[in-house]
Amino acid sequence: MEELEKVKDKIKDFILECKDEKSLKLLDLLPTGKMLRSKLILKIAGVNEESIKLCAIVEMIHASSLLHDDVIDEADTRRGKPSINALFDNKTSIMFGDVLYSKAFTELSQMNKDIAYTVSNAVTLLSIGEMLDVDLTDSFNTSYEKYLDMIYKKTASLIEASAKSAAILSNKNRDKYALYGRNLGLAFQMIDDILDITQDSATLGKPAMLDFVEGKVTIPYLLLYERVEDKKRLQSLYKKSLSKEEEAWIKEQMFETKALKDSINKAKNLGNEAIQAVKDENNESLVEIMSAMINREF
Ligand code: FPP
Numbered sequence: 001m002e003e004l005e006k007v008k009d010k011i012k013d014f015i016l017e018c019k020d021e022k023s024l025k026l027l028d029l030l031p032t033g034k035m036l037r038s039k040l041i042l043k044i045a046g047v048n049e050e051s052i053k054l055c056a057i058v059e060m061i062h063a064s065s066l067l068h069d070d071v072i073d074e075a076d077t078r079r080g081k082p083s084i085n086a087l088f089d090n091k092t093s094i095m096f097g098d099v100l101y102s103k104a105f106t107e108l109s110q111m112n113k114d115i116a117y118t119v120s121n122a123v124t125l126l127s128i129g130e131m132l133d134v135d136l137t138d139s140f141n142t143s144y145e146k147y148l149d150m151i152y153k154k155t156a157s158l159i160e161a162s163a164k165s166a167a168i169l170s171n172k173n174r175d176k177y178a179l180y181g182r183n184l185g186l187a188f189q190m191i192d193d194i195l196d197i198t199q200d201s202a203t204l205g206k207p208a209m210l211d212f213v214e215g216k217v218t219i220p221y222l223l224l225y226e227r228v229e230d231k232k233r234l235q236s237l238y239k240k241s242l243s244k245e246e247e248a249w250i251k252e253q254m255f256e257t258k259a260l261k262d263s264i265n266k267a268k269n270l271g272n273e274a275i276q277a278v279k280d281e282n283n284e285s286l287v288e289i290m291s292a293m294i295n296r297e298f
Pocket residue numbers: 061064065066068069070073075097101123126127128130154155
């Protein structure tokens with residue numbers, strides 16, 4: 001997509017403005033992801049100078065949050081490549097995250113004040129969401145409400161803010177687009193949680209079946225725990241590095257109890273609700289973005 005190249009160029013321009021060689025070098029080492037937030041913004045607001053700038057700001061905030069997250073999660077890979085903390089060290093990952101984050105905020109402060117408020121408020125939620133995520137790995141969480149609140153803050157809030165800001169930029173109904181973005185974000189995280197179980201490491205670009213080992217009781221595990229007969233066995237595998245047999249048992253139970261299928265259905269229902277919210281907007285690409293996101297393989 002040509003317009004995504006414009007976003008990447010804008011990010012590069014912003015970092016060039018910082019006049020720092022090391023930041024430029026580190027930027028080159030950052031693998032670009034799916035750029036879901038940019039695709040969404042551009043489909044809502046169209047391609048113009050302001051929308052490209054908004055995309056660059058949001059992608060920089062997102063990238064900085066992942067640089068910090070990889071330190072917090074002690075992750076060696078990001079998008080199939082060595083993470084910055086693995087290539088260099090934790091300090092570099094945090095500090096470069098701070099450069100991206102603060103430059104994004106400098107630019108955000110020059111935008112429309114409702115957009116600046118919406119995006120910066122989402123970053124507070126994002127940060128709280130990350131704390132909740134870490135706290136929820138203390139012990140086996142069985143609360144769906146806590147899980148939902150955490151994924152809303154950690155993942156959906158910035159996607160919601162992206163959609164809402166794009167609507168503000170293009171004088172569209174901000175509430176409808178915010179709801180679409182919120183549900184897209186919730187469904188995105190649920191699909192992520194499902195792919196952790198259904199895909200292999202090569203496809204994911206990170207180790208598979210890692211969430212449960214890391215103490216994350218994600219949506220498929222929440223449903224599995226409710227339904228599985230041998231709850232004690234499931235609990236005994238929590239936060240343990242799993243043998244092939246143990247992995248196979250979990251997967252088998254995920255299928256047998258329909259925990260996986262119903263997790264996918266939950267994501268699809270959120271998707272349908274989102275599409276309903278924007279159906280009068282006659283923007284077919286919003287349906288495409290949602291179904292591509294739900295049907296993705298990594
Ligand atoms: C990835 O989650 C993490 C996030 C989406 C948000 C991380 C947020 C912060 C670190 C706080 C905000 C900080 C700044 C500088 C803006 P994950 O670990 O579940 O997913 P992964 O498998 O992709 O790592």
